[in-house]
Amino acid sequence: MKKLKFIGNPLLQSREKINMSSDKKWLTLKTTEDNEEFVVEESVAIMSNVIKNMVEDGCASSVIPVPRVKGNAMGKIIEFCKKHTEESDEKVLKEFDAEFLNLGPDALYDLMVSANFLEIKVLLDSVTTKVADMIKGKSSEEIRNILKIENDLSAEEIEESRRENCWTRQE
Amino acid sequence: MAMPRAVKTTRVLSRRHRSPNPQTHVYIHHLHQAPTSTLEAALSESTMSATYTYTYSKRSSNKTFSWEVLNLIAMKCDAKTLATASCVSKLWASSMSSDHLWKSVCTTHFPSLSNLHPSISYRRIYALGLASAKRRRQPPPEPRLSIDDLLFAVTIPPGKSRDGSITILKPFSELENHPEGRFRFDVSLNDVVSEKLMVDEEDDGDMKISSSIVMRGYESVFRVLDRKGKTSRREWWFTEELPSAGCCFCNGASGLLAEITLVFGETVVVVTGSGTEKKERKKKVVEKVRIGVMNVVSTWRYATVDDALRYLQHFLLPKPAAV
Numbered sequence: 001m002k003k004l005k006f007i008g009n010p011l012l013q014s015r016e017k018i019n020m021s022s023d024k025k026w027l028t029l030k031t032t033e034d035n036e037e038f039v040v041e042e043s044v045a046i047m048s049n050v051i052k053n054m055v056e057d058g059c060a061s062s063v064i065p066v067p068r069v070k071g072n073a074m075g076k077i078i079e080f081c082k083k084h085t086e087e088s089d090e091k092v093l094k095e096f097d098a099e100f101l102n103l104g105p106d107a108l109y110d111l112m113v114s115a116n117f118l119e120i121k122v123l124l125d126s127v128t129t130k131v132a133d134m135i136k137g138k139s140s141e142e143i144r145n146i147l148k149i150e151n152d153l154s155a156e157e158i159e160e161s162r163r164e165n166c167w168t169r170q171e
Numbered sequence: 172m173a174m175p176r177a178v179k180t181t182r183v184l185s186r187r188h189r190s191p192n193p194q195t196h197v198y199i200h201h202l203h204q205a206p207t208s209t210l211e212a213a214l215s216e217s218t219m220s221a222t223y224t225y226t227y228s229k230r231s232s233n234k235t236f237s238w239e240v241l242n243l244i245a246m247k248c249d250a251k252t253l254a255t256a257s258c259v260s261k262l263w264a265s266s267m268s269s270d271h272l273w274k275s276v277c278t279t280h281f282p283s284l285s286n287l288h289p290s291i292s293y294r295r296i297y298a299l300g301l302a303s304a305k306r307r308r309q310p311p312p313e314p315r316l317s318i319d320d321l322l323f324a325v326t327i328p329p330g331k332s333r334d335g336s337i338t339i340l341k342p343f344s345e346l347e348n349h350p351e352g353r354f355r356f357d358v359s360l361n362d363v364v365s366e367k368l369m370v371d372e373e374d375d376g377d378m379k380i381s382s383s384i385v386m387r388g389y390e391s392v393f394r395v396l397d398r399k400g401k402t403s404r405r406e407w408w409f410t411e412e413l414p415s416a417g418c419c420f421c422n423g424a425s426g427l428l429a430e431i432t433l434v435f436g437e438t439v440v441v442v443t444g445s446g447t448e449k450k451e452r453k454k455k456v457v458e459k460v461r462i463g464v465m466n467v468v469s470t471w472r473y474a475t476v477d478d479a480l481r482y483l484q485h486f487l488l489p490k491p492a493a494v
Binding site: 109112113116124128129131132135136137138139140143144147149150151152153157158161162164165 | 236237239240243244246247248249251252254255256257258259260261263264294298
């Protein structure tokens with residue numbers, strides 16, 4: 001296959017839904033995990049490479065099913081994409097991103113997975129940078145607390161990793 | 172439904188290479204094994220000795236970060252963060268130790284070391300590079316000599332203006348130190364000799380001065396210099412390159428220069444003879460005698476007191492017993 005095909009629904013129809021009132025095209029994205037539907041402008045939706053390719057290939061029908069993305073994550077993503085297509089001022093976008101990404105680790109994780117899946121580079125970069133900043137300069141115990149990760153290393157593994165990484169502490 | 176076993180490659184697979192079955196994804200993951208403590212052991216290990224396998228289901232748990240996501244985060248982290256993050260959990264340890272991450276870090280910071288040996292992991296090479304940089308920055312140890320243990324001795328020979336030679340012996344603690352802790356000390360002659368020390372430039376131009384540094388208690392002596400000097404209106408100075416201390420190489424120079432200076436003060440007119448044979452000669456009075464040690468390798472500056480002490484201790488202190 002020469003271009004990416006959206007995997008999930010093999011019965012896609014090659015007909016796009018056109019909005020009656022304006023020239024803008026509208027798409028409906030439906031998250032298959034919790035069956036929520038979101039109506040978005042095509043110009044906003046094509047921030048996602050996956051959806052963009054689908055539209056270009058002519059596979060986007062009236063409703064696009066989106067697996068693996070939760071409803072609330074989808075909502076957040078659409079909000080992000082909308083803001084980024086409307087605004088072009090860097091400073092405003094930066095402030096928006098900082099505010100937008102003020103979330104807990106679970107929500108950030110969902111966003112990351114979804115952005116990775118939908119191939120939204122801008123969002124993915126922002127979220128990964130945010131998480132990387134969250135763990136920068138922290139000890140491993142602090143990282144576990146912030147991101148709520150269980151410590152499943154055995155005593156000897158802990159000792160070994162401490163030995164391997166002790167040079168970080170000697171600075 | 173039973174999930175098939177899955178393994179994952181170190182290259183992050185692009186989405187385009189999905190397996191035909193969209194329900195589960197199949198990857199292969201190879202890791203560099205954590206290196207052992209000795210270089211020989213590390214060299215003897217193969218690079219692909221550990222293979223981690225895990226299943227990646229369609230409905231991945233909320234609480235666990237998947238390898239893909241961790242890889243994306245890890246790409247944004249610096250070396251120190253990667254190392255600390257390797258201690259968080261098993262999954263994190265395997266992701267953050269992945270060599271492709273460390274390769275880019277390593278080639279950025281230590282490009283010359285990056286091709287050191289194929290079977291040493293990049294993480295290990297980075298740690299080596301860091302240790303080497305740290306060691307190069309280490310300052311030298313404190314000198315074992317103290318300036319209070321030393322005495323300055325200088326002998327000014329007889330000349331046209333005087334009969335006997337003059338020897339000055341004074342502890343460094345009583346000398347005037349140049350500010351900033353540099354090795355330059357002055358002794359005022361008024362404190363030392365009763366009569367003025369005068370020199371006649373035309374006659375005494377060939378004067379030879381000798382100087383030593385003496386260890387308190389006369390345990391050892393270091394001969395500083397013993398030679399003729401150069402003259403100018405205000406000062407006469409005598410310099411000699413100091414020998415190498417012997418710790419690094421035999422016949423080279425130490426990069427240090429010893430300098431004795433006679434600093435002149437007033438000029439007096441001395442009248443000799445009487446009647447028609449009166450002669451008036453101008454003579455200069457020596458106000459201070461100065462000793463200094465200069466560093467002449469890259470910049471001509473007086474060496475610090477600590478550096479000079481570290482140099483002198485090779486000659487004045489007994490040699491430490493061979494281990």
